[in-house]
Amino acid sequence: MSSEPTRAPLLQVENLNAWYAESQALHGMSFEVPEGELVTLIGRNGAGKSTTLRSIMGIVRKRKGSIRFKGEELIGRQTYEIARRGIAYCPEERAIFASLSVRENLGLPPVLSAGGSTDEELLEQFPNLKARQNSMGTMLSGGEQQMLAIARILRTGSRFLLLDEPSEGLAPVVVKEIGQQILRLKERGYTILLVEQNLKFAQMVADRHVVVEHGQVVDVLAADQLQANMGRVKTYLGV
Amino acid sequence: MFDGISIQLLMGQLLIGLINGSFYAMLSMGLAIIFGLMHVVNFAHGAQYMLGAFIAWLLLNTLGINYWGALFIAPVVVAAFGIVMERLVLKPIHHLDHLYGLLATYAVTLIIEGLIRQQYGSSGLPYSSPIPGGVNLGFMFLPWYRLWVVLFSFAMCLGTWYLIEHTRLGSYLRAANENPEIVESFGINVPRMITLTYAFGVGLAGLSGVLAAPIYQVSPSMGSSLMIVIFAVVVIGGMGSIMGAILTGYLLGVVEGLTKVFYPEAANLVIFVIMILALILRPQGLFSKKEGA
Ligand SMILES: Nc1ncnc2c1ncn2[C@@H]1O[C@H](COP(=O)(O)OP(=O)(O)OP(=O)(O)O)[C@@H](O)[C@H]1O
Numbered sequence: 063m064s065s066e067p068t069r070a071p072l073l074q075v076e077n078l079n080a081w082y083a084e085s086q087a088l089h090g091m092s093f094e095v096p097e098g099e100l101v102t103l104i105g106r107n108g109a110g111k112s113t114t115l116r117s118i119m120g121i122v123r124k125r126k127g128s129i130r131f132k133g134e135e136l137i138g139r140q141t142y143e144i145a146r147r148g149i150a151y152c153p154e155e156r157a158i159f160a161s162l163s164v165r166e167n168l169g170l171p172p173v174l175s176a177g178g179s180t181d182e183e184l185l186e187q188f189p190n191l192k193a194r195q196n197s198m199g200t201m202l203s204g205g206e207q208q209m210l211a212i213a214r215i216l217r218t219g220s221r222f223l224l225l226d227e228p229s230e231g232l233a234p235v236v237v238k239e240i241g242q243q244i245l246r247l248k249e250r251g252y253t254i255l256l257v258e259q260n261l262k263f264a265q266m267v268a269d270r271h272v273v274v275e276h277g278q279v280v281d282v283l284a285a286d287q288l289q290a291n292m293g294r295v296k297t298y299l300g301v
Numbered sequence: 302m303f304d305g306i307s308i309q310l311l312m313g314q315l316l317i318g319l320i321n322g323s324f325y326a327m328l329s330m331g332l333a334i335i336f337g338l339m340h341v342v343n344f345a346h347g348a349q350y351m352l353g354a355f356i357a358w359l360l361l362n363t364l365g366i367n368y369w370g371a372l373f374i375a376p377v378v379v380a381a382f383g384i385v386m387e388r389l390v391l392k393p394i395h396h397l398d399h400l401y402g403l404l405a406t407y408a409v410t411l412i413i414e415g416l417i418r419q420q421y422g423s424s425g426l427p428y429s430s431p432i433p434g435g436v437n438l439g440f441m442f443l444p445w446y447r448l449w450v451v452l453f454s455f456a457m458c459l460g461t462w463y464l465i466e467h468t469r470l471g472s473y474l475r476a477a478n479e480n481p482e483i484v485e486s487f488g489i490n491v492p493r494m495i496t497l498t499y500a501f502g503v504g505l506a507g508l509s510g511v512l513a514a515p516i517y518q519v520s521p522s523m524g525s526s527l528m529i530v531i532f533a534v535v536v537i538g539g540m541g542s543i544m545g546a547i548l549t550g551y552l553l554g555v556v557e558g559l560t561k562v563f564y565p566e567a568a569n570l571v572i573f574v575i576m577i578l579a580l581i582l583r584p585q586g587l588f589s590k591k592e593g594a
């Protein structure tokens with residue numbers, strides 16, 4: 063049921079194993095993210111989706127196998143070096159800094175390469191943030207925090223985004239709004255690896271779905287194959 | 302005024318309180334900065350302060366470099382020592398319980414103090430004031446050097462506070478205090494930032510040591526006796542709070558001075574009594590933003 067990507071992969075993950083201390087969370091993950099595509103990682107709680115993103119970013123340090131970005135091996139590199147190669151990461155917990163204002167949160171990531179958005183462009187693009195720019199970070203609603211978490215990584219100029227469950231815990235209207243923002247990023251040529259449990263949301267934005275179970279890839283489906291395989295996917299997700 | 306308490310005595314003790322408070326503020330500020338980012342209680346802070354004073358003394362007595370030269374050179378040397386220490390001692394144990402950091406810095410303290418004691422003995426070495434004289438205010442004599450120390454350390458505290466709370470560099474530090482992994486994922490070299498922050502805090506201790514040399518005697522134990530008070534200041538002010546450390550430092554210096562005037566018997570205890578009260582009533586620290594401990 064898997065489909066071969068047609069464009070050159072920007073990210074190639076091969077036989078990736080990762081550990082938290084002695085406990086192994088990833089058991090030989092392999093998948094690819096072609097340039098310009100939006101690929102989701104779907105799978106049930108604890109499947110290893112977030113760990114995959116954290117391993118790519120080097121936040122989970124103990125890992126084996128291969129993660130190649132633009133052909134270059136990332137395993138062995140420090141997190142900040144990985145970021146400087148053009149990867150931006152938006153974590154599941156959003157990580158808005160409580161001691162910083164909205165404006166400071168937004169302006170925190172440094173510009174790493176040309177082509178990033180300016181603070182003004184970001185405030186235009188995410189109007190909810192504009193009105194709240196002088197509030198402290200944690201005074202925002204869940205949806206606003208998620209917008210801020212996505213907006214600030216667009217500052218760096220990195221063209222490959224790792225987004226971990228942006229829809230989690232948000233009301234349907236807000237989920238829709240975030241979906242539209244993500245689609246706009248895709249139109250602007252960003253390559254996105256998106257962790258998602260909300261199938262409707264995943265369907266709305268993705269080109270390809272990578273199904274994860276027990277730290278392994280068990281299926282890869284192109285967007286147009288998802289509907290036909292919905293029964294099986296739902297079993298994977300346990301919904 | 303009060304019966305039998307002269308204005309000379311009051312103002313004199315207030316000035317001493319302000320001087321001591323300046324050192325409490327500078328040292329506890331450095332400690333708070335280091336603790337905020339690394340969660341390490343830098344026990345070596347007192348030894349690094351003493352090192353600053355000793356380097357100033359050595360510069361003068363071996364190379365003939367005067368106070369003003371030492372004020373610049375000694376903190377840089379102490380900061381460089383801090384870089385080496387962070388890389389060799391603290392970084393390898395960073396992933397362990399932070400208690401190991403405290404123990405390791407305590408070990409370094411014992412080594413530094415021991416080496417200096419062996420080389421130069423334990424008695425105090427004199428360091429003469431670079432700005433002799435003073436001004437008679439009528440009610441008291443104000444030595445110029447003490448005025449300089451109060452003003453300079455106040456400026457240093459204010460400058461450091463501004464740097465951390467109101468600049469872009471400071472926002473990196475504040476963010477990394479909260480979540481170093483995410484700050485690093487933005488492409489910021491957090492490991493280097495930790496090293497430099499430690500060096501900065503330690504350099505501040507060295508600078509305080511140079512300032513202290515003409516006031517107190519330069520001796521191997523000058524730091525450890527001060528550190529007990531500094532820990533109390535940091536506990537009272539709130540462990541990671543910069544402004545809390547500064548304000549508490551000055552406040553306790555002045556309170557200590559005033560106690561000497563009104564109830565001299567308690568002067569050595571008052572800070573610790575306040576510390577105990579603070580721990581009971583507000584364990585997270587007077588100036589901490591966080592609720593609960
Ligand atoms: N910090 C950690 N320390 C130890 N084990 C962890 C840690 N984080 C995750 N794990 C374990 O690793 C496995 C994968 O977790 P991960 O967070 O990657 O799952 P996930 O697919 O993102 O789940 P969810 O949908 O709930 O976010 C789980 O078994 C989890 O318990």
Ligand SMILES: [Mg+2]
Pocket residue numbers: 111112113154226
């Ligand atoms: Mg997750």
